[in-house]
Amino acid sequence: MTLGYRIRFYLLAVFLLGGISVILFRLFVVQIDRYEEFSAKVPGTSEVKVRIPGVRGLIRDRKGKVLVENIARYEMQFNLKEILDNYNFVIKEENSEIRRKNKTRSTNVALKETPLTFFEYVDGSGIKRKRKEKDMVTIVSESVLPYLARLGLYKEFHSGDLQRHWRTHGGLVSYTYRDDLTFEEYALAAEHSLDIPGVSVMARPMRNYIYGALASHMLGFVRQPDIKKVPAEERRQWNYYVPDDFGGDGIEETMNSSLRGRPGQRVMLRDEKGRIVDSKDKFGKVLGELSYDEAKPGSDVWLTIDLRYQYIVENALRKVGRGAAVVVAPTTYQRGNDGEQDTVYAGDILAMASVPSYDPNKFIPSISEEDWNAYLNNDNDPLINRALKDHAPGSTFKIPVALSGMLSGIENKSYECAGGARYGPKVFMKCWALSKGYTHGNISARGAIKTSCNGFFYRYGNASGINNILKVSSSMGLGKSSGIPLNNEDSGFIPNPNWKRSQGLGGWGDADTALVSIGQGATEATPLQMAMVAATTSNGGDYYKPRLIHKTVDLSVEKLSPSKLMHRLTEIGIPEEKIEICKSGMWDVVNELKGTAKRARSEVVELSGKTGTAQTGRKRPEGGNETNAWFISFAPYDKPKLAVCVMVENAKSGGGVCAPIAKRIIDEITLLEDYNKDLALSKVEESEGNFDFVELVSFDDDPTDGIVSDSDGDDGTSVAATPAPDPNNSSRKPLLMPTVKKAPDTRGSVKSKTVKKRIGILERRRRGR
Numbered sequence: 001m002t003l004g005y006r007i008r009f010y011l012l013a014v015f016l017l018g019g020i021s022v023i024l025f026r027l028f029v030v031q032i033d034r035y036e037e038f039s040a041k042v043p044g045t046s047e048v049k050v051r052i053p054g055v056r057g058l059i060r061d062r063k064g065k066v067l068v069e070n071i072a073r074y075e076m077q078f079n080l081k082e083i084l085d086n087y088n089f090v091i092k093e094e095n096s097e098i099r100r101k102n103k104t105r106s107t108n109v110a111l112k113e114t115p116l117t118f119f120e121y122v123d124g125s126g127i128k129r130k131r132k133e134k135d136m137v138t139i140v141s142e143s144v145l146p147y148l149a150r151l152g153l154y155k156e157f158h159s160g161d162l163q164r165h166w167r168t169h170g171g172l173v174s175y176t177y178r179d180d181l182t183f184e185e186y187a188l189a190a191e192h193s194l195d196i197p198g199v200s201v202m203a204r205p206m207r208n209y210i211y212g213a214l215a216s217h218m219l220g221f222v223r224q225p226d227i228k229k230v231p232a233e234e235r236r237q238w239n240y241y242v243p244d245d246f247g248g249d250g251i252e253e254t255m256n257s258s259l260r261g262r263p264g265q266r267v268m269l270r271d272e273k274g275r276i277v278d279s280k281d282k283f284g285k286v287l288g289e290l291s292y293d294e295a296k297p298g299s300d301v302w303l304t305i306d307l308r309y310q311y312i313v314e315n316a317l318r319k320v321g322r323g324a325a326v327v328v329a330p331t332t333y334q335r336g337n338d339g340e341q342d343t344v345y346a347g348d349i350l351a352m353a354s355v356p357s358y359d360p361n362k363f364i365p366s367i368s369e370e371d372w373n374a375y376l377n378n379d380n381d382p383l384i385n386r387a388l389k390d391h392a393p394g395s396t397f398k399i400p401v402a403l404s405g406m407l408s409g410i411e412n413k414s415y416e417c418a419g420g421a422r423y424g425p426k427v428f429m430k431c432w433a434l435s436k437g438y439t440h441g442n443i444s445a446r447g448a449i450k451t452s453c454n455g456f457f458y459r460y461g462n463a464s465g466i467n468n469i470l471k472v473s474s475s476m477g478l479g480k481s482s483g484i485p486l487n488n489e490d491s492g493f494i495p496n497p498n499w500k501r502s503q504g505l506g507g508w509g510d511a512d513t514a515l516v517s518i519g520q521g522a523t524e525a526t527p528l529q530m531a532m533v534a535a536t537t538s539n540g541g542d543y544y545k546p547r548l549i550h551k552t553v554d555l556s557v558e559k560l561s562p563s564k565l566m567h568r569l570t571e572i573g574i575p576e577e578k579i580e581i582c583k584s585g586m587w588d589v590v591n592e593l594k595g596t597a598k599r600a601r602s603e604v605v606e607l608s609g610k611t612g613t614a615q616t617g618r619k620r621p622e623g624g625n626e627t628n629a630w631f632i633s634f635a636p637y638d639k640p641k642l643a644v645c646v647m648v649e650n651a652k653s654g655g656g657v658c659a660p661i662a663k664r665i666i667d668e669i670t671l672l673e674d675y676n677k678d679l680a681l682s683k684v685e686e687s688e689g690n691f692d693f694v695e696l697v698s699f700d701d702d703p704t705d706g707i708v709s710d711s712d713g714d715d716g717t718s719v720a721a722t723p724a725p726d727p728n729n730s731s732r733k734p735l736l737m738p739t740v741k742k743a744p745d746t747r748g749s750v751k752s753k754t755v756k757k758r759i760g761i762l763e764r765r766r767r768g769r
Contacts, residue, residue, distance in 0.1 A: 010365055038616060047290060048268045050173075051238040055205050055299035059219060059251060060549050061307040062350075066210060068219055072689045073365060074181035076153065076189055076199065078144065078162075079652045080136055081171020083198035087139045088114060110166035115139060117168065120121070123199045136166040137747050147196050153178075153189055156744035174200070179229045179365045207245070207252075207364045213357045213686035215310050217385035218486065220302070221363035222654020224739040238265070248363065248738050251548075254485035257302050258552050282674060299554040304348040304547050309669055313351040316664045320355065320657070323648035323691035324386035324527045327351040327665065328499075328546065330535035330640040332563065335673060344641070345563035347544030348536075349484070351665075352528070356382035356689025380689030390490040390524035391647065394612030394654070396630045397519025399487030399533055399582055401708020402445050402457075403569065404472040405464040406578040408517040413463070414444045417455035423511035431455040447586025452596045452611060454518050461517025462510050469516060470496055472574075475567040476543055477532045478525055484548040492525040520614050530632050535643035537583060538608070538634035541569030586610050590659075597631060600659035604667045609633030611654030620693055626650050629694075631658035635666050642666055650693040660697045663748045 059068035069438045091112040102108040115135035123129050148154040155178055181189065181201065181426050189201040207222050223244035235241045237444040244260055247253030267290040313325050329348040336342050344350070350445040356378070375383055405411055417440035420430035433440055440453040448456035461469065473479055473494045481491040495516055497508035515521035525533075528546060536543045545564040552559045570576060586608040589595040595706050596611040612630035629651035634643040644665055646658040671677055 011019040012291075021068050042293040043384065046269075048240065049238045050240045050266040051242050052243055052264035052266055052293075052295045053225070053244040054263050054295040055297040055477075056207065056245065056261055057223070057259045057300045057554075060300060060302045060346075061310070061347075062302060062304050063306065063340070064302065066643050067215065067303070067307065069210060070205035071208040072203040073179060074186035074203055075176050076178040076181055076201050076203065077174035078140065079174050079198040079200065080140075080162075080166050080170060081198075083144060084134060084136070084139060084171070085682050086197040087143050090143065097195075109654070117163070119163070133163075133167060135163075135620075137163055141747075143197060144196060147192075148199075151159065151187055151188060151192055153181075158745050159747035160745060161251065161742065162570045173240060180337045181349060193757045198754070198755065207360075209360045209364075211307075211311075211681065212682070212683035213359045214314055214684040215305065215353070216250075216357050216360050216686070217354045217387070218250055218352055219360060220252040220304070221248045221360040221738060222246060222252050223363065223737075224366055241658060244385075245365075250486060251301060251303070254487060255549070257300045258301055258554075261298040262296035265291070265293045266284075267291040280750050289454055297590060299552045301552050302550040304345075304550045305351065305352065307350040307681065310353065311681050312668045312672070312685070313665050316661050316668075317353050317355050317646075318687060319661060319699075320648045320694050321687075321692050322355060322380055322386065322650065323355045323646065324389075324644045325351070325644065325661065325665065326387050326527045326531040328528075328531045328535050328643050329667070330634060330643045331710065332538040333639070333641055335641075345544075345547060346539065346542065346565075347547045347563050348550075349528075349533075349546055350642070352385075352387045354384070356380045356687040358382045359686045366739040367740050369743055372738065372740050378688065380691070381690060382686070385467050385486065385488065386647070386649075387527045388486060388489040390492045390526045390529075391628050391649075392521070392614035392616070393519040393525040393530055393613030394628070394630055395454075395518060395531050396533070396610050396632045396645075396654070397523060397525065398449060398452065398457050398517070398612075399586070399610055399632070400472050400476055401464065401469055401475075401517045401536055402582050402585070403460050403537070403574055403579065404468040405460050406444065406574045406581075407468045407472065407572070408464050408507045410460065410463050411578055413583055414442050414459075415448075415456045415459040415463075416442050417453050420455050421458040421514060423509065427511055429454070429458060429511065429514055431665070434766035446581050446585040446588065449582065449610065450588035450592055450595050452589075457517045458514040462513050466496060466508065466513045466516065469513070471495055471571070471572060475569055475572055476536050477546075477566070478529055482528060482532070482546045484528075484546050486597055489528075490524070490526055493520045493522060493531055506740040516594050519612060527647045530630065530647075531643055531645035534632040534634050534645060535640075536569070536610075537579065537586070538640040538643055541574060541579050543567040543569075560655045583608065583637070586634070597633075597655045599655060599657040600631070600633065600663040602635070602663055602667055605635045605670045606637040607633060607635045607663060607666055608637055609659065609662065611659060613651075613653050616649075620650065621691075622693065627652070629654045631655070631662050633659075633666065635670070642669060648697075650691060652696070657694050659698045660699065664699055705728060 033222055058066055058070070061068055085746075091114065095111045098109050098111055115138040116132050117135040117138075118130045118132055120128055120130055123290050141164065145154055157177060162175055162177075165173075169175075186201055186203070189199075209216070209219060222245045224245060230241060238576060242265070245507045247256040247259070252259065269290055271326075309327055313327060317323060318744075327350040329346055329350055332346045333344055334341055335344055358375060361423045362368075395634045402411070417433065419430055419434035420428055423429045431439065431460060433451070433453070433455075439506050440448070440451050440455065443451070443453060444458055445460065446458070447453070470479075479494045481489045481493050495512065499522075500506065500508055500512065512521070516523050519525075532543065532546060543566050545566050547561060547563055549561045571578060587606075589597045589611065590602075590607050590609050591598075597609050600607055600609055613627050614630070616628055618626040618628045627650070629648045630646070631654045632643075634640045634646045644662045646662045646665075648657050648661075651657040672679060
């Protein structure tokens with residue numbers, strides 16, 4: 001080898017060795033010396049935390065009978081990521097076949113592509129932009145729905161919801177295609193689900209209101225999850241937050257924090273490319289599932305109501321189109337003849353019903369647009385709980401007025417009925433008896449309660465004074481909401497001089513006090529409040545805070561909500577012997593010859609009460625002023641266990657309409673307890689309501705229903721009409737929208753011929769294999 005070649009060889013070797021040394025040095029720097037720096041920049045595996053919704057607790061009556069339960073809801077779900085992967089695999093095979101055939105074709109057939117779509121969004125600067133994304137509606141319609149149609153499981157859907165779900169959750173949270181599978185459909189789908197990649201069926205807990213429309217205004221309903229209502233801090237605990245169903249109204253809403261289940265957690269593995277590892281081994285175990293913590297149920301909520309009492313009240317109230325009834329406990333007592341003792345606390349709400357009503361099962365899991373619009377367009381307002389809505393209480397308000405006179409020591413003073421009273425040259429306020437051709441003469445408080453004499457109470461109320469009326473009313477819970485855990489409770493209202501001046505209506509006069517004294521004008525109270533008036537009067541003057549929640553039970557831990565005494569009439573200057581005058585007057589109303597509620601006289605229990613009828617300011621279609629009828633009552637007389645208020649809209653009189661209903665309720669409850677009678681319970685259908693004028697209520701099996709005479713009579717038409725309610729003064733909150741299931745849109749309404757055509761293609765492909 002010549003010297004020249006040798007030198008060139010050495011130079012090449014040196015060059016190669018130098019280059020390799022530089023590379024090795026660089027590798028040392030990157031792999032060893034600066035390993036931490038560069039490894040941090042390389043994406044690796046990570047954990048993904050998925051929240052699992054908890055199971056809601058049950059709602060029970062005071063004895064533990066289940067009113068609201070969780071049952072299996074059979075759903076069909078789409079794993080959109082798996083469907084997309086399978087779709088891509090299929091078109092990849094199809095494209096391979098197209099390429100092979102294109103080699104022998106004169107004109108090439110275009111290859112298939114994954115369908116795309118665009119959606120508009122507004123970026124952070126407020127500019128509208130378009131973004132490209134996979135068209136999952138087309139993919140699902142082509143690859144999944146034809147198979148479902150062949151099995152008879154296809155149903156039209158809202159395509160916009162499906163596409164939004166893909167945009168929001170990708171493949172981690174399955175899309176619920178159907179939530180209304182029957183068990184037979186569920187079994188069929190489970191049998192064939194392995195034939196349809198990405199389609200699965202599962203059973204999830206779903207609310208079931210066992211007795212239909214019974215107590216619907218108390219129980220409320222739940223609606224489907226809404227991620228927007230979850231606080232940001234809570235959402236940040238999970239990478240993917242699957243929210244809970246939440247209460248939409250009633251106890252379901254106000255006690256949501258107790259009923260809501262404790263969430264579980266699923267931790268999944270995410271690979272270096274950001275994909276969730278969801279493949280399964282031969283035993284069906286998800287390989288990427290790092291841990292799974294099961295969700296826990298929420299607390300059971302026990303109400304103070306008795307399911308049997310509620311059933312009795314609901315059925316009795318079905319005699320009318322629009323009204324409410326409330327049963328409360330005036331005293332604390334023990335009950336139970338079957339060996340099971342139950343303590344009933346003073347102030348317990350034992351039943352509360354309102355008609356018309358609705359079936360909360362229609363809201364589960366979502367209410368159809370048709371059903372929702374039917375409720376909204378029903379002029380009878382079936383969604384309103386009339387037991388918590390205020391109205392002019394009419395002559396039932398004479399009980400607080402009678403008690404207020406006892407603060408002034410005038411309870412034994414007699415006043416002349418005189419057919420009414422004159423206030424100024426133009427105002428003559430009549431007593432109802434005058435329209436029937438007579439007057440009540442000179443009577444005392446007890447006699448005026450029995451005959452519901454307006455003329456007496458005009459004078460008696462003014463002698464007592466508006467301040468005493470306000471003082472007693474407040475001590476009996478009037479003019480303020482009770483605070484029970486139900487939304488949309490009206491507070492009621494007792495007019496006063498300050499209010500009148502603030503309204504620009506001038507100074508307060510005797511005519512104003514007279515109008516308040518008979519429970520008309522701007523005076524308003526709810527049936528619940530008036531039931532508490534009856535309870536407070538019957539127990540000797542103790543006003544207890546109404547109680548609807550008996551206790552909550554979380555696993556083995558019970559939290560009892562105790563009864564709470566709020567006011568005592570004896571402490572403001574009305575001794576029990578004076579309160580007895582009111583009680584005696586209420587006994588006379590039912591049991592004396594000239595009482596206004598003889599149709600409430602009972603052969604089962606000693607019943608006492610007070611009638612009332614008040615104008616509403618509206619006209620009846622057939623002519624005349626529309627009136628609401630009232631009846632408050634309690635029984636037995638000496639040791640009262642039940643206080644009841646019944647209110648019926650567009651009714652003639654409290655004695656002819658409400659008293660028989662209250663009697664029916666009290667009689668049946670008393671017989672139930674005294675003889676430990678068994679009551680067959682069934683699902684209660686919703687009441688649509690009506691605007692019919694109710695002149696008389698009777699029950700075919702009640703022998704006292706034939707007792708009717710002119711003295712049943714305060715019909716509320718003897719004074720000026722109550723002003724129509726001002727909607728601007730309402731305390732009602734806006735109606736919460738339930739989860740309304742959208743009707744199928746155009747893209748979600750796949751025509752049967754399209755589905756059949758696609759099925760044909762699939763069948764030919766299957767045979768070709």
